[in-house]
Every structure is written in structure tokens, then in C-alpha cells.
Amino acid sequence: MLKVKICGINDKHIFEFLIQEQKIHYLGMIFAESKRKVTMELLSEFAQSLPIDKENSNINTKFVAVFMNQSLDEVEFALNAFPFDMIQLHGEETVGYCKKIKKMYPNIQTIKTLSIPHNIIDESLIIQDLQRKISYYRNCVDMFLLDTKIGNLVGGTGEVFPWDVVKPLIDNTYRDYPIGIAGGLHPDNVRNLMETIAPDFIDVNSGLEVDGIKNKDKILQLMNVLEGVNRVK
Numbered sequence: 001m002l003k004v005k006i007c008g009i010n011d012k013h014i015f016e017f018l019i020q021e022q023k024i025h026y027l028g029m030i031f032a033e034s035k036r037k038v039t040m041e042l043l044s045e046f047a048q049s050l051p052i053d054k055e056n057s058n059i060n061t062k063f064v065a066v067f068m069n070q071s072l073d074e075v076e077f078a079l080n081a082f083p084f085d086m087i088q089l090h091g092e093e094t095v096g097y098c099k100k101i102k103k104m105y106p107n108i109q110t111i112k113t114l115s116i117p118h119n120i121i122d123e124s125l126i127i128q129d130l131q132r133k134i135s136y137y138r139n140c141v142d143m144f145l146l147d148t149k150i151g152n153l154v155g156g157t158g159e160v161f162p163w164d165v166v167k168p169l170i171d172n173t174y175r176d177y178p179i180g181i182a183g184g185l186h187p188d189n190v191r192n193l194m195e196t197i198a199p200d201f202i203d204v205n206s207g208l209e210v211d212g213i214k215n216k217d218k219i220l221q222l223m224n225v226l227e228g229v230n231r232v233k
Ligand SMILES: O=C(O)c1ccccc1NCC(=O)[C@H](O)[C@H](O)COP(=O)(O)O
Pocket: 006, 007, 008, 028, 030, 032, 033, 034, 035, 036, 066, 067, 068, 090, 147, 154, 155, 156, 157, 158, 159, 182, 183, 184, 185, 203, 204, 205, 206, 207
């Protein structure tokens, strides 16, 4: 089954709508510097709209705290403020840093983002680099997210990278960790992505926004596409 993460949730109505619908698997709240950065006030409002005992409720949504090259204190502060299930490390966090996170939070799943240049010059170099990084990080994170990088810009670029380049990684039959795809996804290109490569999950962000704000109609469109994709899978 294809799973979906919607990232950059910073609107209470959208949060409550997604919790009520229960069709999106992961909701990402961004703590990195971003126009989508969540405030502590909003986070506390999100927490108040959840049942006290989430584990014994019908809520299966996993909450993801998204960081980029941030201190362990910042991570701790965020995790104390909201019942996050997962941490996404979106920057150049080292293997040592990821090991510390795993040791501090053994029950929290971690996603390591690996960036892929928007314009690829040498495909085999990119694949070698990704394979090397995956083998380094494999023992200290739970899943990988491949996302577009444009120059120094990573995160919320709204641009796709050439998906077929990473097909060998997705198709690797020995793979025992989930791989997700991010970067420029929107309801109209998810089917195309699934026909090109079939990742375990997708991450959609700016492609669900109108004037920089998450849009309910676009989210409903994405939910429809997801239903169709999972029906034939
Ligand atoms: O989206 C941001 O503003 C952002 C800023 C800093 C670090 C990470 C950020 N986003 C992380 C994500 O997981 C995004 O969903 C991912 O980059 C895809 O974004 P988009 O290309 O807009 O779909």
C-alpha cells in the first residue's frame, strides 16, 4: 500500500480535517527555518484537538517532527511539546547525530532525507553516492526520503527530480527499509510517479497549497488519487 505524508501542516482547520478523515498516514510539522514553520502556540492547539489517549483511539495518523541541522535541545523541546511518533532529519545530520537521536528516543521512528540535485549530470555518480549514504545511515534510521535539491535549497522546493534515476534503489530486492519520494508532487503527477517508480510512500507539500496555504480541495484530490492507486496495487 502506498502511504502518504503531507508536510508543513500549520493550520488548525486542516489539521482537524486530516485527523477526522484518517486517509493520510503521516502529518509533518516543520521546526526548521521555513515559511511553514509551526509555532509552539499552534502545536499546543493541535495537541488539544487530539483525544487524551491517542493509542486507544481510532486515530492511526503518525505525527512527524521535521528538523534540519538542529540541536538536540531543539529536538527535545519539540518532542516535549507534542506527541510525535516520528522525526524527519532533513539536513546534513551525521551518522553520529542520528545514532544519538536513536539512543535518546528508541520508540520514535526516524526518516533521513537524502537530497537529489534537480539537474543531474552524471546518473551513476548520484546512485553511487545514494547507495553509500544508505549503507552508512541504514543502522541508525528507519526509512529514507529522497527529495529535490536546487543549489543550496532543500525542502519545499516544489520541483521534481528525475525519478527514473533512483529506480535501481527502489527496485533493489534486498531492500528491507522503506523509501519515500518528495519534491514537486501534487495530485496530478502522483499516478505518473507510480507508473515510473513505485516507492513505499510519498511526501506532498507545496503541491497542496494555494497562495502558500494548504488547500482542502487539493487534499481531497490527493485522497482520491491515493484511493485509486491503492485499489490497483
Ligand atoms: O517545506 C519546507 O518549507 C521545508 C523547509 C525546511 C526543511 C524542510 C522542509 N520541508 C520538508 C518536506 O518534507 C517537504 O515536504 C519536501 O521537501 C517536499 O516539498 P515540496 O517539493 O514542496 O512538495
